Every structure is written in C-alpha cells, then in structure tokens.
Amino acid sequence: MLDYFINLRPVQLADLSQASRCSVLLLLDKANARLTTPAGWREIWQGGRAGDHNERFLLMVKRSD
Structure with a gap:
C-alpha cells in the first residue's frame, strides 16, 4: 500500500x-x-x-540526541 499510494x-x-x-522504521511483530x-x-x-491481536506495527524514528 505504501508503494501504491505514496x-x-x-x-x-x-x-x-x-x-x-x-531514518524511519516500520516494524511488524507478532504476539x-x-x-x-x-x-x-x-x-x-x-x-x-482492528480485531487482530497477533500482529502489531511499530513506527520508529532515529534518535537525534
């Protein structure tokens, strides 16, 4: 979807x-x-x-400090 839309x-x-x-990470983890x-x-x-309690997405940015 990221490729298609943006x-x-x-x-x-x-x-x-x-x-x-x-500089940005989108991670997918499992329960x-x-x-x-x-x-x-x-x-x-x-x-x-919604309703999926197994997969979770995490958006991370690189620390600048």
Whole structure:
C-alpha cells in the first residue's frame, strides 16, 4: 500500500543492524515474539488491524540526541 499510494517502496531487513542508513522504521511483530525499541531509535506510533491481536506495527524514528 505504501508503494501504491505514496511511491514508498518498503524493504525487508535481515536484522536491525542494516537499518543504520534509515531514518524511519516500520516494524511488524507478532504476539509470540514482541520487539523492544532498538537502541538509538524512538517509538512514535504503534497500532494494528482492528480485531487482530497477533500482529502489531511499530513506527520508529532515529534518535537525534
């Protein structure tokens, strides 16, 4: 949807160490493997689809301090 509506092509990272060149991260986690906020990042939003208690999206921005 991001690609279709705003021409933003998401990429899948093997691990968060590859995110050093990014300034914004949209992460998807599962109820049985919840993610914590990575060092150097700040969570600004979390949400999910109504009625879906298994998946959660987290929006992170790189800390500037």
